[in-house]
Amino acid sequence: MSLHARRRAALDRWLAELAPLWMPSPFCEARPAWCQTHPALAEALLGLDEPTLAALSADDDAARAFLIPHLPALAELPALIELPAREAAPAPVSRAAWQFIPGRKAAQIDAFAAAVGAPQGPLVEWCAGKGHLGRRFLMAWGGEARALERNAVLCREGEALSARAGLAQHFEVADVLAAEAAASLAGAHAIALHACGDLHRRLIDLAGPAGARALDVAPCCYPLGADDRYRPRGGDSALVLDRNALRLAVTETVTASPRLAAESERLSAWKLAFVALREAHSPGAAYRSFKPVPADWSKRGFAFFLQSLAAREHLPLDPKLDFAIAEAAGWARHRAARRLQLPRLACRRAIEVWLLHDLALALEGAGFEAELHLFCARTLTPRNVIVSARR
């Protein structure tokens, strides 16, 4: 059994044991069933004051330490999700050629190129955007690169940047999900930074049959384009991940500006006010998700918001409804959900690392040697793992 198979199997067992904690979202179910089986945990979470909640939400280690007395299995988590870091110094580049990228992105790209090193074959950048990553490789190691990107405007802008830097980077307006995309991988070293969902899965599925020589991809946005149930690529698994689980894997604690954070809290509280009324109208009915709410509804006050959402979702409102009470109920539910969400958040990296081992297993099955490694700190980007494969 390969390392990836053993680690995925260990995560299978761990995630199955903790499934009652991470599967139900307290934003959909006011009191997930685990509140009955772990009443002391529910009580401890619901009693958290705002500063403590903020501190625990911002620090995974502190949250785990808080939760372990109630959920001892969490003590095993660091060993299960540990991945090796790979850092090395890439060849230097001139700043002048590198000045067109916002700072964080440049730092991610620098770290990615350093971790991957010199290309093993002709470079193909998958879902290249403006091709910053491919350009960084060319600046470090020379040669030529192809950049596949669906958006023609990004291709044109990328072409202008590489012409200005005097680099042999060739853009192709291409849909990587189309059948023709496979041909571009023959003999190539494919690279992809933050290819969303289906786009990285497509690359991993194609790499073997299309004859790629090497591949380095930093996956992100796992739910994008996913089926209702994730199809394991690395052989059978007892674990069933639905789209909510894939969403959880990439849920981040909001680090928006105080104004945006306050707006997002209010929107959540108002939506939960609607959800509470809908539940009162149809007791026992399963939670139903609803379409995004138009941005201007929340700018026009709670009553307008609630009436508009109720009308769209066919929920009759009591003409004597007290809007202040309904809003307060939404806020109470929002505050509780943020607290009861902590055990779920503690499990999210386990789902992501499970998915990464699954992708590595798929590549092993296609004849590659596959590795997972961290290419930068999570503070630079939370999607900081490269799936790396060599023939």
Ligand SMILES: C[S@@+](CC[C@H](N)C(=O)[O-])C[C@H]1O[C@@H](n2cnc3c(N)ncnc32)[C@H](O)[C@@H]1O
């Ligand atoms: C998250 S961005 C990443 C871009 C770049 N790799 C980066 O890190 O800045 C994803 C890119 O994939 C492109 N894209 C989306 N669907 C695509 C498809 N089917 N074929 C090719 N490119 C696609 C988008 O236009 C976008 O530029």
